Amino acid sequence: MRYVSTRDTSKTYEFKDVFIKGLADDGGLFIPSSLPDYSEKEIQELKSLNYSDLAKKIIFPFIGNFMDKDELSKIIDKSYSVFRRENVIDFIKIGDRSVLELFHGPTLAFKDVAMQLLGNFYEFYLSKQKEKINIVVATSGDTGAAAIDAIKGKENLNIFVLHPDNRVSSVQRKIMTTGKHENVFNIAIKGNFDDCQNLVKSMFSDTKFSKDINMSAVNSINWARIIAQCVYYFYSYHLIEDHTKPTNFSVPTGNFGDVYAGYLAKKMGLPINKLIVATNQNDILHRAISNGNYEAETVSETISPSMDIQIASNFERLIFDLNDKNSEQTSKDMMKIKEEGKYSIDKEKLNLINQDFLSARMSETETLDIIKSVYQEFNMVLDPHTAIGYGAFDKHNLNGNNIVLATAHPCKFPDAIQSAINIKAELPNELQFILNEKENYDILENDVEKVKEHIKDRSK
Numbered sequence: 001m002r003y004v005s006t007r008d009t010s011k012t013y014e015f016k017d018v019f020i021k022g023l024a025d026d027g028g029l030f031i032p033s034s035l036p037d038y039s040e041k042e043i044q045e046l047k048s049l050n051y052s053d054l055a056k057k058i059i060f061p062f063i064g065n066f067m068d069k070d071e072l073s074k075i076i077d078k079s080y081s082v083f084r085r086e087n088v089i090d091f092i093k094i095g096d097r098s099v100l101e102l103f104h105g106p107t108l109a110f111k112d113v114a115m116q117l118l119g120n121f122y123e124f125y126l127s128k129q130k131e132k133i134n135i136v137v138a139t140s141g142d143t144g145a146a147a148i149d150a151i152k153g154k155e156n157l158n159i160f161v162l163h164p165d166n167r168v169s170s171v172q173r174k175i176m177t178t179g180k181h182e183n184v185f186n187i188a189i190k191g192n193f194d195d196c197q198n199l200v201k202s203m204f205s206d207t208k209f210s211k212d213i214n215m216s217a218v219n220s221i222n223w224a225r226i227i228a229q230c231v232y233y234f235y236s237y238h239l240i241e242d243h244t245k246p247t248n249f250s251v252p253t254g255n256f257g258d259v260y261a262g263y264l265a266k267k268m269g270l271p272i273n274k275l276i277v278a279t280n281q282n283d284i285l286h287r288a289i290s291n292g293n294y295e296a297e298t299v300s301e302t303i304s305p306s307m308d309i310q311i312a313s314n315f316e317r318l319i320f321d322l323n324d325k326n327s328e329q330t331s332k333d334m335m336k337i338k339e340e341g342k343y344s345i346d347k348e349k350l351n352l353i354n355q356d357f358l359s360a361r362m363s364e365t366e367t368l369d370i371i372k373s374v375y376q377e378f379n380m381v382l383d384p385h386t387a388i389g390y391g392a393f394d395k396h397n398l399n400g401n402n403i404v405l406a407t408a409h410p411c412k413f414p415d416a417i418q419s420a421i422n423i424k425a426e427l428p429n430e431l432q433f434i435l436n437e438k439e440n441y442d443i444l445e446n447d448v449e450k451v452k453e454h455i456k457d458r459s460k
């Protein structure tokens, strides 16, 4: 499989470039020049596979000659052996919808599903290559933790994680900062998540700097993450009992990565009816999808901090599709977004989007109310992100198999849970220790030169 950039389709890349670089040199995102297309019969045949075997089947066509089938197979088995569920996920029916729990990995959020695999991809790559890599990643709270767990202690790899100072929950921060591995560096930036993301982007586009430290990115724009996330859409589809009804997914969304993975599954032939993009009050994607107004506003802090984002990086991949895969037009649109902070989607394109996507926005009060009502009715504690996904179904009248992606364990957001239902969401036993452990992180100004210097001094 070959890949192109959303901003220049004249050049092609192999999976190795896509994985290691993350972002194309022209600033665009990588996408495959063609996709596998599963027939109904082939989809049926996937039903018998366990999670890891399904992952092997779905992911292999995307990786070209990066590794062979056996190598991939070993890596996938190893990656998913660290989950607390035999088949990675849990699928729980409550009332008229199902909850797809994706947070049974080491850092209690769905990001582990992709990140464990990426960590082992890096290790494999570096075992064949005389290279040292410095990973730099911006996090709204969960990506950083998942990336650290996947990279910690691995040879010839350093990881630098930028999180917005005081804007992640204390449990999120402690999971990141209490480790003892010397290849892990946590940096709190005095700013919000978009500032962190912009710092990483500008470090990347400084080619001298990024080449000097052999910089690599694992942000949600990384295609390898998307393909790993695509797998659980296929897997959960087969856990549905009644396939005469349409299947809809509601996905708590920030960077448009996870929900894009669902769209990818649909494009490969999985019969998904609608994907609901569920946002908190940072609702740029809801405004874009409901009335065509993609326009960044200032980020506000919410009880679902992993979605406190106004620049949804992966949206560029959808814009590219809406432009009929025209990279020139996509470049122009992205330039305009950068300069003017907005992009209006015309009626025709909006109709196209609405064939696949609906959206909903949840206020803070609504989110707390959902946590409360689900707890009272089903004795189940949803984390605030998941609650937003759950509530999104109430804003649309979709009959069918309605599946909510549960993206984080409630114990990561104890304050929100406390104020919704007045109980303490406990950490799993194996993570209790972080509460009393010493934290290790540096606080830096939102100043790219200072951050570069800090990273350079500590890079491999």
Ligand SMILES: *Cc1c(COP(=O)(O)O)cnc(C)c1O
Binding pocket: 109, 110, 111, 141, 142, 143, 220, 252, 253, 254, 255, 256, 257, 258, 259, 306, 307, 385, 407, 408
């Ligand atoms: C990252 C994250 C999201 C948003 O996922 P995107 O891929 O950025 O849309 C939602 N919920 C939780 C708990 C997360 O960590």
